[in-house]
Amino acid sequence: xxxxxxxxxxxxxxxxxxxxxxxVTNQVISLATFAEFKVLLVMFICKHCPYVVHVKxxxxxxxxDYSEKEVAIVAISSNDAEAYPDDSPESLKExxxxxxxxxxxxxxxxxxxxxxxxAACTPDFFLFNRExxxxxxxxLDGSRPGNNIPTSGNxxxxxxxxxxxxxxxxxxxxxxxxxxxxxxxxxxxxxxxHK
Numbered sequence: 734x735x736x737x738x739x740x741x742x743x744x745x746x747x748x749x750x751x752x753x754x755x756x757v758t759n760q761v762i763s764l765a766t767f768a769e770f771k772v773l774l775v776m777f778i779c780k781h782c783p784y785v786v787h788v789k790x791x792x793x794x795x796x797x798d799y800s801e802k803e804v805a806i807v808a809i810s811s812n813d814a815e816a817y818p819d820d821s822p823e824s825l826k827e828x829x830x831x832x833x834x835x836x837x838x839x840x841x842x843x844x845x846x847x848x849x850x851x852a853a854c855t856p857d858f859f860l861f862n863r864e865x866x867x868x869x870x871x872x873l874d875g876s877r878p879g880n881n882i883p884t885s886g887n888x889x890x891x892x893x894x895x896x897x898x899x900x901x902x903x904x905x906x907x908x909x910x911x912x913x914x915x916x917x918x919x920x921x922x923x924x925x926x927h928k
Contacts, residue, residue, distance in 0.1 A: 737854040737913035741870055744904060748773065748865040749849035753809065753839035756826040762807060762839050764865065771803035772896045774889075775859040776836075777852040777914065779810045780828045781819040783878050784911035785855050789832070791873065791884040792856070796835040804893060806836035811847035812855075812915040814840070820915070847914055848922045854911035858889055862896050869896070871906035 750764045767773050776792070778785045796806050812820035822840040829838045841847055850859055860869035869892035876882040888907065895902045916922070 735913040736910060738908040738910055739857045739870060739872075740851040740853045741906070741908055742851045742859070742867060744867050744870070746867040748775070748859070748861045748867070749846070751809075751839075751841075751846045751849070753841055753846060754822070755837050756810075756822045756840050757829050757838070762837055766837075767805035767807070770805035771863050772805070772893060773861045773865065774804065774806045774893065775850065775861070776806065776808045777811060777847060777850070777855055777857040777859075778808045778838075779812045779817075779820045779855045779912075779915075780825060781817065782855040782912040787878045788856060788873050788876065788884050788886075791876075791886045793832065793835060795873075795886045795890065798890075799893060800835055802897060804897065808834070808836055808838045809841050809846060809852075810838065810855075811841035811844045811852065813844075813917045813920075814842075815917070817915050844914070844916060844920055851922075852914060854909060854913055856911050857909050857914075860889070860892050860896060868892065868902050869906060870909075872909045875907075877910060 752763050814821040862868050873889045874885045874887045876884040892902050
């Protein structure tokens, strides 16, 4: 497991579109799926990463807490499923059903969507406003496996609340930290941090 920080994609970046299958329903999901929502949260996660496992319950709480608000959440798993079968669409479907995930979970088979978002780690969070401009990218909160800080989601929650109420979001954002996305051999991107 390589500890990897998010790339901190430039704020204001437009959300790249995608066409990915929901692992539970096989329905094709795209940005248009969420057109009616004021705020869109795109999360890059996976099933087995210790960092994702560490924050999983808070991600479920956060999604449920905002389920009645104008917030859409989609999770994308881009790991190489051949090398990491826990992250295959079939395994992700089992995970989504077992956890009753309150958000859509898609699989990115070509890893091109992760590259389009400059996603680097799991978990990696990208929050977009009504115009689908990036307003937050960074950590869920300061909790990490083993640092004894309880998960609260406070960084991401504050950004969501600000976006919902059309308030400015501080540009002083801390990078997410997690396992690197498991790229297929020869498919590794070269990212340049935007910090």
